[in-house]
Amino acid sequence: MPGIRRLTVAATAVAAISVLATACTGSASNTAADDPNKDVTLNFWHGWSAPSEIKAIEDNIARFQKAHPNIKVNVTGNMTDDKINQALRAGGEKAPDVVSSFTTDSVGKFCNSGAFADLNPFLKKSGIDKEKVFPKTLLEYTQFKGNQCTLPLLNDAYGLVYNKTAFEAAGITEPPKTWSQFVAAAQKLTIAKGDSYEQLGIMPTYHGYETAPQRLAALWSPSYFDADGKSNLAKDPGFAQMLTAQKDLVGKLGGYEKLEKFRTTFGDEWSAEHPFHLGLVAMQIDGEWRAPMAKEAGVKFEIGTAPMPVPDDRVSEYGKGYLAGTIMGIASGSKKQNAAWELTKYMTTDTEAVVEFANAIHNVPSTLAALDSPKLQVSPEFKTFIDIAKHPKSTTTPAQADGGTYQLTFTDFAYAVEKGEVTDIPAGLAKTDQQIDTDIAKAK
The missing domain is CATH 3.40.190.10 (Periplasmic binding protein-like II)
Structure with missing residues (x-):
C-alpha cells in the first residue's frame, strides 16, 4: 500500500x-x-x-x-x-x-x-x-x-500507467502524448461486452480512483487563484476546457451511467483486485506505486508508464504531471x-x-x-x-487558509458537470468561485 x-x-x-x-x-x-x-x-x-x-x-x-x-x-x-x-x-x-x-x-x-x-x-x-x-x-x-x-x-508524481500487451493487441505503438491521442487510444482499447465492458480504455469518471479533477486540471496548468488571492476558476479557461474534455470522453466511452455501473464492479484501489491488475481497464492515471503493486499482484501482462497526455496546444509541455x-x-x-x-x-x-x-x-x-x-x-x-x-512545468494545488475545502468545492462542481446536472459551465464556475472566496474569508 x-x-x-x-x-x-x-x-x-x-x-x-x-x-x-x-x-x-x-x-x-x-x-x-x-x-x-x-x-x-x-x-x-x-x-x-x-x-x-x-x-x-x-x-x-x-x-x-x-x-x-x-x-x-x-x-x-x-x-x-x-x-x-x-x-x-x-x-x-x-x-x-x-x-x-x-x-x-x-x-x-x-x-x-x-x-x-x-x-x-x-x-x-x-x-x-x-x-x-x-x-x-x-x-x-x-x-x-x-x-x-x-x-x-x-x-x-502522477502519470499514466498502461497495459502494454493491450496496446499491442489494439495496434497502438506508443503511449498517447496529446489529449486527442489519449481519447483515440481509450476508444480503441475499449471492448464492449453486452451492456458493459470486457475491457475499458480508461475509467474517465472522477470517482475512478486517481482520475480526480485536480489531476486532470494539472494538464492545463491553470491558476486556482489570481494575484489578489481570489478564486480564479471562471477566469482561467483551463478549468472549463478540462471539464468539457473530460465530459466529452465520458460520452465517447459509453456515458456516465454505463461507466459508473461498470465502476461499481471494481475492487479496492489498494488491493490486488484493482481493475488495472485484472485487465478490466487498459490505462490508469496513477502514481509511482501502481506498477510495483500490479507486479506484486501477479499481472500477466507487460506494464508501461508515461507522463499524462497534455492538451493538443500544449504539446511542448509533455512530460509534466501533478x-x-x-x-x-x-x-x-x-x-x-x-x-x-x-x-x-x-x-x-x-x-x-x-x-x-x-x-x-x-x-x-x-x-x-x-x-x-x-x-x-x-x-x-x-x-x-x-x-x-x-519537470519544470509539473504543478500542484496551492495551500489555502481553508485547507482542502476549496478543492472539495471544485470537485463537487466537477461531479455535477460530468453527471449532466450542470450545462452552463462558465456560470457554474463563477458561482463556485464565489463559494470558495466565501469559505476562505471565513477561514481567515
Missing part, C-alpha cells in the same frame, strides 16, 4: 483541522529554548500502516538515533489527522512533537492556525537554503504565505522543538535518509540531491515518475 493519500482523507482532515484552528494557541515563530544535545524523548506520529512501511520508518529512526544517541524517539503509526489534531489540542507529554501527514491539502490550515511551528528559523539556523534542497513545486505545497510550517517527506506528497512538521506546542528539528531535518533533508526511505516504500524522493542519487533504485517504470517530478 502506498504511503501517500490525498483527497481520500481530505474531507475528514479539513473538518478536524477546522476545530483545531479555533482551539490552537501555538505560535508560528521559533521560540524554542531546549538543548538538543541533552537526553530527550520525542513523540513522532505518522500515518503509515503497512508492515513494509512501518519497517521503513523504524529503520530510518534507528539510523537517526545512532547518529543522535541522546535523542530517543517514540514512534506511533497509523495515526489519522483527526487523532493527531485531537492530541495537539490536548497537549501534554503524550502529544506528538513531530508529525507526518498524508494530507498535503491541509497545509494552509496547519500554517494559518499555528498548529505547526514555522520552520524557516530552523532552516536558517542550520544554514539550509530550502530553494537549493527541495524542488520548487514541493515548497509550494508545504508552506502558506511564507510560513514554512511543513517540509516535504517523499513525493508523489505532484503531491507527505508532509512533516513540528508541533508548535512542543517543549522540545530544537530536538524535534534534528529529527525533522534528518528525515527531510539528509540525502541518504531520503533515498533509503524512498527505496523502501517506492515513493519519489523529495530533495534534489536524492532525485539524482546513484543509490536510488530506479526501474524503467519508476524513472517516468522521477522525470515528472523534475
